[in-house]
Amino acid sequence: MINFNFTICVLLMALGVSAQQDPEKQLKNTSWVQQGYGRCLKIEDSTYTYYNMNSMSCKALAEGKINGRFTILSLNKDALVLNPGGIVNYTFKRADSLPQMCTHVDSATASYEENFKVFWETFNDNYAFFRERNINWKQVYEDYLPRVKKINSQKELADILLEIVKKIGDGHIRLEIPDELKTKAAVGTPVIRRKKDDIIKAIQDNYLVDKHAYNNGVISWGKLKGTRIGYLMIKDMNDFSAYVSSVEQHQPDFTKKYDQVKDSRLPLMQFEDELNGVDQVMKKIMSDIGQSDSIVIDLRFNGGGLETVALRLLSYFIVESKHVLSVEAKTVQGNTAKQKYILQPANSAYQGKVCLLLSGQTASAAEIFALAAQHYPNIKTMGTRTAGIFSELLWKELPNGWEFSLSNEIYTDSNGKTYEGIGVPVSDELNYSRNRLDFYNSFYSGDRFTDKAMDQIMRWVR
Numbered sequence: 001m002i003n004f005n006f007t008i009c010v011l012l013m014a015l016g017v018s019a020q021q022d023p024e025k026q027l028k029n030t031s032w033v034q035q036g037y038g039r040c041l042k043i044e045d046s047t048y049t050y051y052n053m054n055s056m057s058c059k060a061l062a063e064g065k066i067n068g069r070f071t072i073l074s075l076n077k078d079a080l081v082l083n084p085g086g087i088v089n090y091t092f093k094r095a096d097s098l099p100q101m102c103t104h105v106d107s108a109t110a111s112y113e114e115n116f117k118v119f120w121e122t123f124n125d126n127y128a129f130f131r132e133r134n135i136n137w138k139q140v141y142e143d144y145l146p147r148v149k150k151i152n153s154q155k156e157l158a159d160i161l162l163e164i165v166k167k168i169g170d171g172h173i174r175l176e177i178p179d180e181l182k183t184k185a186a187v188g189t190p191v192i193r194r195k196k197d198d199i200i201k202a203i204q205d206n207y208l209v210d211k212h213a214y215n216n217g218v219i220s221w222g223k224l225k226g227t228r229i230g231y232l233m234i235k236d237m238n239d240f241s242a243y244v245s246s247v248e249q250h251q252p253d254f255t256k257k258y259d260q261v262k263d264s265r266l267p268l269m270q271f272e273d274e275l276n277g278v279d280q281v282m283k284k285i286m287s288d289i290g291q292s293d294s295i296v297i298d299l300r301f302n303g304g305g306l307e308t309v310a311l312r313l314l315s316y317f318i319v320e321s322k323h324v325l326s327v328e329a330k331t332v333q334g335n336t337a338k339q340k341y342i343l344q345p346a347n348s349a350y351q352g353k354v355c356l357l358l359s360g361q362t363a364s365a366a367e368i369f370a371l372a373a374q375h376y377p378n379i380k381t382m383g384t385r386t387a388g389i390f391s392e393l394l395w396k397e398l399p400n401g402w403e404f405s406l407s408n409e410i411y412t413d414s415n416g417k418t419y420e421g422i423g424v425p426v427s428d429e430l431n432y433s434r435n436r437l438d439f440y441n442s443f444y445s446g447d448r449f450t451d452k453a454m455d456q457i458m459r460w461v462r
Contacts (some may be wrong), residue, residue, distance in 0.1 A: 023072045023075050024046055024066060024067065024072070026075060027043045027066065027072075027075070027080070028043065028044070028045055028046075029043070029044055029045075030042075030043050030094065031043075031094070031095045031096070031097050031098050032080050032092035032093065032094055032095060033092060033093050033095050034090055034091070034092050035090075035091045035092065035093065035329075035331060035336050036126065036329035036330060036331040036335075036336050036408060037090070037126065037329065037394060037408065038052065038053050038054065038122065038125060038126055038394075038396065039051060039052055039053060039061065040053060040058070040092075040095070040098055040099070040102065041092060042098055042102070043066060046065055046066055046067065047063065047064065047065060047066065048063060048064065048065075048066045048069065048070075049062075049063040050062045050063065050069075051098070051102050052395075052396055052397055053099065053101075053102070054118045054121065054122055054396065054397075054399075055117070055118060055121055056101075056110060056114060056118055056399050057101055057118075057397075057399050058098070058099055058101045058102035059397060061395075064266075065266070067268075068266035068267060068268055068269070069084065069266070069267050069268065070082035070083065070084055070090075070268070071083040071085075071268065073089055077094065078093060078094045079091065079092065079093060079094070080092040080093075080094070084267070085267060085268050085270070085271035085308070086271070086306070086307055086308055086392070087307055087308060087311070087327065087339075087341050088327050088329075088339060088392070088409065089339060091336065091337075109400075110398075110399035110400060112148055112151050112154075112156075112157045113145075113148050113149055114399060115157060115398045115399055115400050115402075116144070116145070116148040116157065116160070116161070118398055118399055119161060119164075119398060119404070120137075120140070120141050122396050122404075122406070123137065123406055124137055125330075125331070125332045126330055126331070126394060126396075126406060126408040127330065127406045127407065127408060128329070128330035128335075128391065128407055128408050128409065128410050128420075129170065129407055129410075129420050129421060132418070132420045132421040132422075133168050133169060133170060133421055135167070135168055140164060140167070144160060144164065147160060148160060154178075154181055154400070155181050158175075158177045158181040158182075158402075159183065161175055161177075161404075162175060162177075165404075170389060170406075170407055170421075171363060171387055171389045172364070172389045172391055172393050172405060172406070172407045173404070173405060173406055173407070174393070174404060174405045175402065175403075175404045176402060176403040176404065177402055192441065192444075193437065193440075194437075194440035194441055194443070194444065195440075196235075196301050196440070197217075199301070199440060199443050199449075200217070200220075200233060200235065200301060202443070202449045202451075203233070203298075203451055203454065204220065204222065204233075206449060206451070206454075207224055207225060207231070207451065207454045207458070208222035208223065208224065208225065208231055209222060209223055209224075209225050210222045210223050210288070212284075212285075212288060213249075213250070214240075214249065214281045214284075215239055215240065215241075215244070215249055215254070215258070215277075215281075216239075216249055216250055216254040216255070216258075217235060217250075218234075218235050218236050218238070218239045218240060219232070219233065219234050219235065219240070219281060219285075220232075220233045220235075221233070221285050221288060221289055222289070223289060223292065224296070224454070224457070224458060225458075226458075227293075227458070228292055228293040229292055229293060229294050229295070229296060229457065230288075230289030230290075230292035230294070230295040230296070231289070231295070231296045231298070232285065232289070232295060232296065232297045232298065233298045233301075234297065234298070234299055234302055234313065234366070235301055235302060236302060236303070236304075236305050237302065237304055237305025237306050237307070237309045237310045237313075237364075237365040237366060237369075238274070238305035238306055238309065239258060239305075240274050240275075240277035240278045240281065240309055241258075241261075241262065241270070241273035241274050241276070241277040242273070242276065242277045242280055243257070243258050243261035243262060243273070244257050244258050244261070271306070271308060274306055274308065274309050275308060275309070275312050278309055278312045278313055279312070279346075282313070282316050282346070285316075286316065286348060286350065290348075290350055292352065293352065293353075294352050294353040294354065294355065295317070295350060295352065295353075295354050295355070296354075296355045296357060296454075296457060297317070297354055297355070297356050297357065298357045299356065299357060299358055299359075299362045299366045299369060299370065300357050300358060300359035300361060300362060300383055300432075300453075301359075301361060302361075302362055302363070302366035303361065303362075303363045303364065303366065304363045304364025304365040304366050304367070305364070305365045305366075306365055307365045307368045307392075309365065310365040310366060310368050310369040310372075311324075311341075311343055311368065311369070311372060312346075313369065314343065314369050314372055314373060315343060315344060315345055315346040315349065316345075316346045316349050316350060317349060317350050317354050317373075317376075317378075317379065318343065318345045318349060318376050318378075318379075319345050319349055319351060319378075320345065320376070321342060321343065321344045321345065322342065322343055322375050322376070322414070323340055323341070323342050323343075323375075323414045324341060324342070324343045324371070324372035324375050324413070324414060325340075325341050325368065325371055325372055325411055325412065325413060325414070326338045326339060326340050326341065326411070326412050326414070326416070327339050327341065327409055327410065327411055327412075328409070328410050329408050329409050329410070330408045330409075330410065335410065338412075341372075343372055352378070353378050353379075353380070354373075354378060354379040354380070355379075355380055355381075355382055355457060356370065356373055356379055356380065356381045356382070357381075357382055357383050357453050358370055358381055358382070358383040358384065358385070358386050358424065358426055359383050359384050359386070359432045359439060360384055360385070360386065360387055360423070360432060360433070360434040360435075360436075360439065361387065361436055361439060362383075362386040362387060362423075362424075363386065363387035363389055364387075364389055364390065366386070367386040367387060367388070367389070367390055367419070367423065367424055368390060368411065370386055370424040371390070371411060371413060371419065371424050374413060374424065375413070375414060380427055380428070381424075381425075381426040381427050381428065382426055382427070382428040382430060382453055382456070382457075383426050383428075383429075383430050383432055383453060384426060384429065384430060384431060384432035384434075385422065385423035385424060385425045385426060386419075386423035386424045387423055388419060388420055388421045388422050388423035389407065389420070390407075390409070390411040390418075390419070390420060391407035391408060391409035391410070391411065391420075392408075392409055393405040393406075393407070394406050394407070394408045394409075407420070428456075430452060430453060430456075
């Protein structure tokens with residue numbers, strides 16, 4: 001099991017006696033600029049304000065008690081390292097004060113051209129994958145600026161920015177614009193749209209016995225019919241906290257009740273709750289299927305969530321501590337220092353062989369699971385390479401208030417290779433479509449349901 005508290009204690013011991021005694025006192029009335037991410041931090045007494053910056057504006061992103069949002073890992077006169085609850089630490093440099101635009105609100109309305117330039121500059125400073133996505137970003141500026149200078153409405157600006165986002169083709173880039181500015185899709189020939197939850201239920205009904213589920217099906221498990229093979233479906237890398245009783249976990253109001261408890265918890269507590277929830281449910285799962293001859297882990301429908309959850313789950317299927325990945329972030333001056341992540345096995349981890357099912361819909365934190373799993377010979381993969389979007393979403397804001405996200409963190413395996421854009425490959429290729437609708441429909445021939453991955457696994461044991 002990964003002992004984050006022990007790691008934090010060791011790091012704090014290296015700070016020196018004064019920092020151990022009261023690091024929050026030393027942070028009182030200080031200002032800091034984050035390395036990468038385009039953000040800064042103001043700390044007054046024990047409270048903080050965390051700002052998003054661009055060339056035109058600086059707006060508060062979050063605020064509250066410093067010890068409820070960040071763990072202080074190191075602190076000296078000029079540098080501060082904080083952990084926000086994930087596996088990536090944030091490094092800050094001390095500043096005499098925040099930029100004036102963080103404390104002075106400018107009520108002037110930005111032009112369409114200024115909004116475009118902030119959008120372009122933010123990607124230029126922080127987006128890490130132009131090369132992997134085969135994008136000439138300077139050429140994008142030259143191509144689109146003349147068009148931007150001619151627009152006369154927010155709708156035209158939205159269309160141009162959405163066109164650029166589509167050109168990049170990164171599933172972690174999102175642009176939040178008002179609904180009235182969105183172009184409605186043309187009505188075409190009706191198509192059958194299969195639902196993820198219906199496919200998951202069909203897999204369970206057709207192939208499993210001794211079925212169980214936790215937290216409204218975020219994770220479910222059982223055994224393949226007529227075999228000694230265990231099966232584990234992980235639908236998401238969020239919502240593992242034990243906030244709702246077992247009696248209420250499958251009720252229609254589960255999400256409402258879950259969110260009510262979650263929203264009452266401080267951010268750092270939420271991360272800890274998630275990991276405690278993983279440990280709690282994995283104890284039950286190991287009791288039920290931990291003696292299986294082998295286990296299938298299905299991540300084909302998992303779009304991501306918390307990387308800490310993904311790696312804690314994986315820790316139950318490995319028996320050796322290994323360096324499984326490194327992370328660095330894009331900055332204006334170059335990348336931040338690489339942070340190595342060492343994955344440690346959980347107590348009473350599964351000892352047998354694992355078949356990991358992946359698809360083009362396996363994304364983000366689920367891909368981090370797959371990326372780390374590559375380092376263990378007992379884990380074999382089947383399906384199709386993953387989506388190829390690993391970074392946390394870095395959320396930024398245009399002067400007009402539109403929010404957008406981008407990928408600024410570079411995840412690599414222990415050999416320094418990144419799978420951004422191409423995804424984590426599989427050893428047993430099933431050629432699933434990269435298109436979600438086509439992938440879902442591939443499980444059906446008319447009304448007949450079949451899962452070729454599960455069929456192939458069942459053939460292996462007959």
